[in-house]
Amino acid sequence: MRTGSFESMVDAFYIFKKDLIQEFKTRYALNAIILFAVVTLTAVSFSIGVISADDDILCAMFWIILFFSSMSGLSHIFVREEETHTADTLKLVTCPTAVYLGKLLFNFMLLLALEIILVPLYFGLMDFYVRHLPLFLIVLAIGSVGLAGGGTIVAAIIAKASSRGALFTVLSFPVLLPLLISGISATRIAVNARSFTEASAELQTLTAYGVVVITVSILLFEFIWNE
Amino acid sequence: MQIKAENLRKEYNGRLIFKNINLEIGDRTCIAVTGINGSGKTTLIRILANLVSPTMGKITYQSKGAEISKEKIHQYCSLVSPYLELYQDLTARENLWFLGKLKKVEKLDSKIDRLMNRFGLKGREDEAVKNYSSGMKQRLKYVFALISDPEILFVDEPRSNLDDHGIRTVYEVLEEQKKNKILIMATNEKEDLKYADRIVRIDG
Numbered sequence: 457m458r459t460g461s462f463e464s465m466v467d468a469f470y471i472f473k474k475d476l477i478q479e480f481k482t483r484y485a486l487n488a489i490i491l492f493a494v495v496t497l498t499a500v501s502f503s504i505g506v507i508s509a510d511d512d513i514l515c516a517m518f519w520i521i522l523f524f525s526s527m528s529g530l531s532h533i534f535v536r537e538e539e540t541h542t543a544d545t546l547k548l549v550t551c552p553t554a555v556y557l558g559k560l561l562f563n564f565m566l567l568l569a570l571e572i573i574l575v576p577l578y579f580g581l582m583d584f585y586v587r588h589l590p591l592f593l594i595v596l597a598i599g600s601v602g603l604a605g606g607g608t609i610v611a612a613i614i615a616k617a618s619s620r621g622a623l624f625t626v627l628s629f630p631v632l633l634p635l636l637i638s639g640i641s642a643t644r645i646a647v648n649a650r651s652f653t654e655a656s657a658e659l660q661t662l663t664a665y666g667v668v669v670i671t672v673s674i675l676l677f678e679f680i681w682n683e
Numbered sequence: 684m685q686i687k688a689e690n691l692r693k694e695y696n697g698r699l700i701f702k703n704i705n706l707e708i709g710d711r712t713c714i715a716v717t718g719i720n721g722s723g724k725t726t727l728i729r730i731l732a733n734l735v736s737p738t739m740g741k742i743t744y745q746s747k748g749a750e751i752s753k754e755k756i757h758q759y760c761s762l763v764s765p766y767l768e769l770y771q772d773l774t775a776r777e778n779l780w781f782l783g784k785l786k787k788v789e790k791l792d793s794k795i796d797r798l799m800n801r802f803g804l805k806g807r808e809d810e811a812v813k814n815y816s817s818g819m820k821q822r823l824k825y826v827f828a829l830i831s832d833p834e835i836l837f838v839d840e841p842r843s844n845l846d847d848h849g850i851r852t853v854y855e856v857l858e859e860q861k862k863n864k865i866l867i868m869a870t871n872e873k874e875d876l877k878y879a880d881r882i883v884r885i886d887g
Contacts, residue, residue: 467785474770474781481772541768544734545827548762549785551754678754682736 464554471550471558475533476565484536485566489529493574496521501581514584515643519636522574523603524625526567530607531624533559534615543615543681552678556608560670563611564604571596587649594652595642598659602635602666609673612680631669638662684746684759684834684865685709686731691740693726700726701885704740713861715879716869722885724869725764725839731867732762732837746834758786761828763821764839771813775804775823778812779830786831798826802852817844825853836860838868841875854878 479485500517509517537543546555575596578584586592610631614623642658652659691704700723708714716724729735731742733756744751744759751759769778776795783791799805802822807815815823821844828836841857842850857878860866868875876882 470781470784474773474777477777478770478772540771541766542770544729544762544767545769545782547734548732548757548760548767549782550757554785 461553464551464557467550467554468557468561471546471555472561472565475558475562478536479562479566485529485532486569488532489525489566489570490573492528493521493525493570494577496524497574497577497581504582509582511584511647512644514582515647516640517582518578518584518643519599519640521578522571523632523636525570525574526603526607527625527628529566529570530563530604531611531614533562533608534611538615547681552681553674555681556612556674556677559612560604560608560673563608564600567600567604571600584647586643586647588646588651591652591655592643592646595639595646595655595659595662598662598666599635599639599642602662602669603632605666605669605673606631606635609669609677609680612677616680616683635662635665638665685744686835686865687743687745688731689741691727691730691737691742693723693730694738695726702739704883704885706731706883708865708867710864711862712881713857713866713868713879715876715882716867716885717871717876717882718885724885725766727883727885728762728764728837728839728867728869732760732835733757734762758831759833760835760837761831761833762837762839763824763828763841764837765821765843766839767824769812769820769823769827772811774809774811775799775815775826776808778823779827782827783830788831791830794830795826798829802826803848818846818849821845822849822852825856829856833864835865835867838866838870841868841870842872 500521504517537546579586607628610624610628614627617623638658638661642655642662645655645658686706686708688704688706692702693700704727706714716727718724726735730737733742733753744756746759773781779795780791783795788794795808796805799808802825804819804822804826807819812820812823838857841853845853857866857868861878861880866878868879870876
């Protein structure tokens with residue numbers, strides 16, 4: 457017999473698939489997020505090009521570009537449902553937990569797509585060299601889970617407001633600040649070729665952040681969604 | 684199936700929409716909610732469908748004597764309404780497939796074909812919903828609502844945007860629904876009120 461949580465996971469997968477097909481047809485979020493990243497990266501590389509930036513600045517810059525690029529697209533997942541009046545349709549067919557998990561999965565995949573383009577470009581344009589690549593990739597993956605988790609719940613909140621665009625970045629920043637600080641710190645360790653052990657505190661913080669944000673979001677989402 | 688609403692009251696931004704609404708609705712019943720524009724007919728339907736919460740009051744849903752939690756009520760009800768939209772960028776079939784899968788509909792493909800045929804949309808399944816006319820969209824909303832054989836069917840303005848053929852099909856559907864299950868509609872049309880066993884008038 458199917459349990460409630462299993463049903464939520466199955467429903468989340470259908471919602472993710474629906475959003476993916478919609479995105480392939482419109483490419484709204486993907487275009488916004490990738491164009492923002494490329495334009496910002498180009499602007500930064502032109503500005504910094506003449507100065508030789510040290511690794512600490514490059515690590516911070518990488519996460520700042522990642523954060524602001526994601527802000528230009530992550531909110532779309534809920535704003536679209538509210539603007540097209542399909543949120544009620546979704547409420548009539550599944551439970552809130554499935555909606556959050558489906559949207560979270562979509563935003564995570566969107567971030568991965570962004571990173572696939574952003575990382576090689578950043579390495580090339582900014583002369584950014586990571587000596588411990590596996591550690592860097594793990595930091596990026598765990599950080600993306602937290603970024604998607606925090607971004608998705610803030611997106612659900614701001615989708616109900618009238619001035620959505622400005623609110624998303626402003627509300628997300630304090631929520632995602634601990635993740636950014638740990639992400640920058642862990643990236644710095646990866647750049648200097650130190651070991652997994654030396655980055656364990658940052659990895660634990662990033663993992664704990666992701667787990668806490670997603671768990672709290674699942675618990676609170678029903679109240680936001682049904683508001 | 685049974686719905687019991689006690690002392691429902693709704694306010695928007697401090698403005699009273701309605702108060703003291705008490706309803707007890709069982710199987711084989713059709714309730715029509717009437718009232719002037721802005722009296723809160725749609726709001727009452729949305730509250731009963733668990734899409735918005737009342738400011739005060741309580742709603743309980745029961746099936747076979749057991750109470751159904753609010754988290755599960757979506758499995759029992761469907762809604763057709765002018766404000767309810769389907770996904771415009773997806774085709775009709777994609778919409779019905781995703782929404783049907785989420786509703787755990789069995790033999791989904793054959794049900795889609797049967798209902799699309801019944802509502803005169805056969806051959807248009809693979810067109811994007813944004814290319815449908817308003818009447819076709821309204822028919823598609825009925826297909827979506829009926830695909831899960833709902834225990835409770837909420838209909839807001841049943842004839843909205845429909846031509847004569849569409850209205851006839853909708854009346855057949857309303858007749859079938861009230862025979863065995865629960866039908867709750869918001870309307871002021873005299874033709875629609877013929878189907879009601881009970882009329883709830885909201886005066887705002």
